Amino acid sequence: MISSAPARYDSIVVGAGHNGLVCAAYLARGGRRVLVLEAAERLGGAAVTREFAPGFRVSACAHLLHLMPATLMRDLRLAEQGLELAHTGLDTVALAPDGEHLSLGPQNPAGLAQASDADGAALEDWHAQLERFARALHPVLTRTPPRLGTEAWRDQLALLDLGWRLRRLGRRDMRELLRIGGMSIHDVLEERFSLPLLKGALALDAVLGTNYGPRSPGTVFALLYRAAAAQGAQALMLPRGGLGALSEALAQAARAAGAEIRTRSPVAHISVHADHVTGVVLASGEEIGAASVVSSADPKTTFLKLLGVEHLDAGFVRRVTQVRSRGLAAKLHLALDRLPQFPGLTEQALGARLLVAPSTDYIERAYNHAKYDEFSRAPILEVTIPTLADPGLAPAGKHVMSVIVQYAPYKLAGGWQPAQRQAFTDGVIETLGAYAPQLRAVIHSAELLTPTDIEQEFRITGGHWHHAELALDQFLMVRPVPGAAQYQAPLPGLFLCGAGSHPGGGVMGLAGRNAARQVISAAA
Amino acid sequence: MLTQSEPHYRQPLLRTPFHERARAASQLDSFVPWAGYTTVDVYTSVEQEYFAIRNSSSLFDLSPMIKYRIAGPDALRFLNRMVTRDVSRAGPGRVTYTVWCDDEGGLIDDGTVFCIAPNEYRLCTGERQLDWFRASALGFDVQIREITEEVAALAVQGPTTARLLKAAGLAGFERLKPFEHGEFALPGAGGRQLPMMVSRTGFTGDLGYELWMQPQDAEAVWDALLAAGSTRAVRPIGSRALNIARIEAGFVLPNYDFVSAAGTLYLGTERSPIELGLEFVLDFKKGHFTGRRALLAEVARGPRRQLVGLDVEGTKPAHHALLYADRRGRTQVGSVSSATWSPTCKRNLALAMMDASHIATGSTVWADIYLNRELVWERRRMRARVVPRPFFAPERRRATPPADF
Numbered sequence: 001m002i003s004s005a006p007a008r009y010d011s012i013v014v015g016a017g018h019n020g021l022v023c024a025a026y027l028a029r030g031g032r033r034v035l036v037l038e039a040a041e042r043l044g045g046a047a048v049t050r051e052f053a054p055g056f057r058v059s060a061c062a063h064l065l066h067l068m069p070a071t072l073m074r075d076l077r078l079a080e081q082g083l084e085l086a087h088t089g090l091d092t093v094a095l096a097p098d099g100e101h102l103s104l105g106p107q108n109p110a111g112l113a114q115a116s117d118a119d120g121a122a123l124e125d126w127h128a129q130l131e132r133f134a135r136a137l138h139p140v141l142t143r144t145p146p147r148l149g150t151e152a153w154r155d156q157l158a159l160l161d162l163g164w165r166l167r168r169l170g171r172r173d174m175r176e177l178l179r180i181g182g183m184s185i186h187d188v189l190e191e192r193f194s195l196p197l198l199k200g201a202l203a204l205d206a207v208l209g210t211n212y213g214p215r216s217p218g219t220v221f222a223l224l225y226r227a228a229a230a231q232g233a234q235a236l237m238l239p240r241g242g243l244g245a246l247s248e249a250l251a252q253a254a255r256a257a258g259a260e261i262r263t264r265s266p267v268a269h270i271s272v273h274a275d276h277v278t279g280v281v282l283a284s285g286e287e288i289g290a291a292s293v294v295s296s297a298d299p300k301t302t303f304l305k306l307l308g309v310e311h312l313d314a315g316f317v318r319r320v321t322q323v324r325s326r327g328l329a330a331k332l333h334l335a336l337d338r339l340p341q342f343p344g345l346t347e348q349a350l351g352a353r354l355l356v357a358p359s360t361d362y363i364e365r366a367y368n369h370a371k372y373d374e375f376s377r378a379p380i381l382e383v384t385i386p387t388l389a390d391p392g393l394a395p396a397g398k399h400v401m402s403v404i405v406q407y408a409p410y411k412l413a414g415g416w417q418p419a420q421r422q423a424f425t426d427g428v429i430e431t432l433g434a435y436a437p438q439l440r441a442v443i444h445s446a447e448l449l450t451p452t453d454i455e456q457e458f459r460i461t462g463g464h465w466h467h468a469e470l471a472l473d474q475f476l477m478v479r480p481v482p483g484a485a486q487y488q489a490p491l492p493g494l495f496l497c498g499a500g501s502h503p504g505g506g507v508m509g510l511a512g513r514n515a516a517r518q519v520i521s522a523a524a
Numbered sequence: 525m526l527t528q529s530e531p532h533y534r535q536p537l538l539r540t541p542f543h544e545r546a547r548a549a550s551q552l553d554s555f556v557p558w559a560g561y562t563t564v565d566v567y568t569s570v571e572q573e574y575f576a577i578r579n580s581s582s583l584f585d586l587s588p589m590i591k592y593r594i595a596g597p598d599a600l601r602f603l604n605r606m607v608t609r610d611v612s613r614a615g616p617g618r619v620t621y622t623v624w625c626d627d628e629g630g631l632i633d634d635g636t637v638f639c640i641a642p643n644e645y646r647l648c649t650g651e652r653q654l655d656w657f658r659a660s661a662l663g664f665d666v667q668i669r670e671i672t673e674e675v676a677a678l679a680v681q682g683p684t685t686a687r688l689l690k691a692a693g694l695a696g697f698e699r700l701k702p703f704e705h706g707e708f709a710l711p712g713a714g715g716r717q718l719p720m721m722v723s724r725t726g727f728t729g730d731l732g733y734e735l736w737m738q739p740q741d742a743e744a745v746w747d748a749l750l751a752a753g754s755t756r757a758v759r760p761i762g763s764r765a766l767n768i769a770r771i772e773a774g775f776v777l778p779n780y781d782f783v784s785a786a787g788t789l790y791l792g793t794e795r796s797p798i799e800l801g802l803e804f805v806l807d808f809k810k811g812h813f814t815g816r817r818a819l820l821a822e823v824a825r826g827p828r829r830q831l832v833g834l835d836v837e838g839t840k841p842a843h844h845a846l847l848y849a850d851r852r853g854r855t856q857v858g859s860v861s862s863a864t865w866s867p868t869c870k871r872n873l874a875l876a877m878m879d880a881s882h883i884a885t886g887s888t889v890w891a892d893i894y895l896n897r898e899l900v901w902e903r904r905r906m907r908a909r910v911v912p913r914p915f916f917a918p919e920r921r922r923a924t925p926p927a928d929f
Contacts (some may be wrong), residue, residue, distance in 0.1 A: 135556070275817070
């Protein structure tokens with residue numbers, strides 16, 4: 001099975017998710033001949049807009065744009081490539097069962113209740129401190145992680161820089177960062193706040209997209225990470241036409257720079273000759289040669305399926321198989337005949353990011369189920385109604401509700417049978433019904449994506465939106481595994497550019513950008 | 525599925541199938557642990573036993589050797605990805621000596637791979653390594669099972685072993701060339717046939733065979749061989765006599781000449797096959813194997829140190845001696861890992877891990893040797909010369925058919 005097809009491209013990018021497209025765009029801008037191969041009919045990967053009920057479209061996986069750095073969007077001139085933003089500053093609202101909802105955003109456009117005096121001051125402190133930490137850490141996300149145990153000046157310098165950034169926070173902040181970095185968000189919030197609703201909402205951001213509950217150690221780390229990632233972006237945004245419009249703009253940027261993009265072209269395997277990657281073979285049997293292959297697929301797919309363990313060392317393969325990559329977040333899409341009433345919320349406030357996590361105890365109870373492979377009976381939710389800002393996603397007068405639901409285990413005991421799916425969906429609607437009593441009456445149809453569905457539809461092993469859990473043991477120079485944490489695989493000519501690589505997923509695009517830089521410097 | 529052998533906690537040390545015979549033959553009652561078994565290190569005297577290896581025939585209880593059965597549709601692919609040699613070159617009836625390494629090229633262990641049938645192998649090695657084998661099996665359709673307790677093994681080594689086996693009634697084995705094996709039967713007491721696999725392998729660098737049999741036949745085989753050799757000076761030997769022979773043959777021994785990279789605690793104490801002078805088992809052309817890229821980088825860079833053979837002045841073995849570049853001992857350039865006086869070569873031999881600056885044949889270094897003269901310790905600094913290995917490699921070890929003394 002030796003491919004000796006001549007190298008027609010400098011680089012083949014496997015997968016047209018946002019990271020693949022960002023990587024392709026930067027590579028093409030760097031003067032490389034680039035081909036992007038996408039298995040699906042549609043490009044965008046998990047940043048995609050598609051119909052889920054006749055006339056209703058939704059961002060099928062990721063549903064908010066809040067992590068992509070402004071520099072990246074400017075670099076690729078996404079506005080010129082047709083990206084329009086339907087909303088550029090969503091508020092965040094913590095829903096309260098008694099209707100005393102709480103606005104967490106600084107602007108509070110809808111004039112909701114805000115945290116009380118003591119909590120309000122603490123919240124200001126907390127946001128300010130998070131902001132300082134995030135500013136210090138953000139540059140780390142924009143670079144290739146240093147390798148440990150080498151004598152290369154580049155690695156030493158990067159480590160020194162990280163140390164210097166922490167030191168420059170000042171004694172108080174540095175101590176606090178080191179103190180809370182490994183703690184649970186529950187413990188830290190208990191130290192600072194009293195209102196359960198506030199603590200629940202703040203904790204939600206620490207556990208969303210993770211395999212943890214608020215009492216799990218390491219959840220502060222997850223929150224810091226999210227804050228650091230968001231540091232480069234301006235605000236919570238909604239692209240007009242959903243996240244798929246972002247992917248289209250990224251694809252346009254890549255094409256404008258000279259990249260070719262082929263959809264419906266699943267890669268069967270990566271070809272290797274004389275211990276060097278030589279291209280790919282498509283499922284159709286077509287061989288395409290390239291000097292390098294850059295995979296945006298998750299690490300398990302890339303190494304175990306596309307490349308094959310025979311080309312890798314046994315210790316490396318063991319590390320790859322041990323990567324924690326099971327998703328715990330589901331997605332529920334509701335097609336609504338009309339806008340449901342949320343007592344206590346104006347229509348303007350409904351356009352916010354709505355959180356259902358009334359207390360940290362509530363989240364922890366929701367999480368309890370997941371530990372034993374059950375789904376949460378009363379789950380935590382992140383809700384958006386994108387049609388308020390972007391009516392074009394639904395027929396006139398109708399609406400779309402997009403909900404991220406936790407916790408829904410990838411390996412549900414007994415599997416995700418139709419009965420379980422129905423029970424889970426009912427649980428979500430019932431949970432929401434506590435805040436919007438007529439919700440059930442306005443639902444036209446619903447679509448549930450469990451982690452197993454996400455695995456299938458978006459080809460992500462385990463259905464985890466970060467490809468690999470973002471945690472202390474899987475970040476920076478150990479993400480996804482040592483030996484592949486600098487975007488370069490152990491096999492010459494193979495690179496990673498997906499969410500499984502530093503700094504992770506969440507429609508940030510930095511893995512793609514960092515990888516492109518690495519591909520170009522490796523060839524130099 | 526992978527399974528493990530019976531748990532070893534039932535008794536502190538297990539007894540090999542030859543244990544009762546070994547205990548009866550032991551005059552010193554000197555037993556040592558080996559891979560969870562109690563085994564003999566000396567029966568009578570090391571010298572007598574050593575000369576049985578080099579002058580007549582010796583029996584060595586090899587049963588504690590860890591044996592794995594490796595089978596399944598991907599057995600060959602699995603092995604070729606794990607070990608450094610190309611196992612596909614040795615079909616049924618052949619044995620391959622090889623090593624396997626971790627990702628960084630650190631030597632984990634060495635052993636012999638017996639090809640029993642296509643995609644069915646037996647791997648014999650010094651220590652249990654199911655953990656590493658399981659990691660190496662990820663992605664392969666292969667079953668790995670430890671069968672140490674299901675097979676009794678006896679090494680028959682020495683210049684007259686072919687004669688001994690023939691006298692005992694084993695027929696047809698003379699056709700075996702080195703690193704070949706086959707199925708044979710030895711007539712036991714009462715005419716009972718004792719089936720066994722015979723391989724022309726060994727750890728002495730001499731003519732010799734290894735017999736692999738069912739545990740229940742072990743004592744009958746032992747008895748038959750000692751009866752057939754009653755006038756041929758055949759003698760059971762312990763591990764200390766064997767150790768002299770293996771140093772003469774230049775073979776490396778885990779935990780003496782290297783520590784398995786799977787078990788090192790300190791950084792930098794793992795050793796590569798190149799450092800151990802085992803380049804001949806590295807097949808860089810066969811495709812990828814674990815550690816290949818690291819080893820290629822080491823070849824390109826040149827090893828920092830290497831195991832060499834030393835011929836040391838005097839007669840006192842240079843056990844654990846530090847080696848210096850100069851007589852005054854200012855610059856240490858290595859240390860001795862194995863040492864012995866060689867009764868056959870009449871030379872004072874050692875294996876030493878030496879800095880790259882002093883590995884060329886003919887290089888001279890100085891060894892610190894500590895002498896105990898009636899409890900008065902003296903330090904001698906003896907000249908040592910780097911010499912080629914093996915120190916002893918008689919033609920008879922390879923002649924096929926074997927010499928009929």
